[in-house]
Amino acid sequence: CPGKEGTGGRKRNLTLLRNKLYMGQRRRTTEPVVESTTTAGDHGNLRRSQSDRTEYSQKLQEKMAPRLVSSTLATPPQEDEEEVSRRMMAKRVKIIAELLQTERDYISDLDLCIKEVIQPLRNKQIARFDVDGLFSNIELVHQLSAKLLSLLEEATTDVEPPMQIIGEVFLEIKGPLEDTYKIYCYHHDDAHTMLEYYEKDEELKQHLRDCVQSLK
Secondary structure (H helix, E strand, C coil), X not given: CCCCCXXXXXXXXXXXXXXXXXXXXXXHHHHHHHHHHHHHHHHHHHHHHHHHHHHHHHHHHHHHHHHHHHHHHCCCCHHHHHHHHHHHHHHHHHHHHHHHHHHHHHHHHHHHHHHHHHHHHXXXXXXXXXXXXXXXXXXXXXXXXXXXHHHHHHHHCCCCHHHCCCHXXXXXXXXXXXXXXXXXXXXXXXHHHHHHHHHHCHHHHHHHHHHHHHHC
């Protein structure tokens, strides 16, 4: 209360007020110094960082220089480069030949499956045997594979090895391949389940055995 405040209380208030004024004045005088010191420090660090980068770059160039010289000296002569190129081309020719032979073997297997299994089962007209469900669109797979083989043969027959462009064949037939095998793969699990069911029925199983024997 103002009326009860003594001399000691007024002295304490004056002391606190002087301390606050002193600290405020101290901040105003020291803040610019701190700010300028910090800024100068940042620039100093930046200059040191750039200097370090320059020094590192110089050391890196010094280390790389002997390697560049040695790699230049170790460059194989022109004859060796031609030999490497020849070997790579020979390897490519073998890969393409293997690709063609694989497609021919695959089409041959599909031919046997259609002629010796699918068509005979259809001709028997077994009521409980779903031939199309079991083999899905395998006949379309056969047609597409024949088309792929034809395109590959066209791209490689009477064409010099460096001019045999195989990638364009697969790009050309990419869409039909995806559409056809998408259907075949989609029905694969159902066909496998169906085959397991048929193998439990002795009569139907015998029909499958006859087809397998014909294949052999």
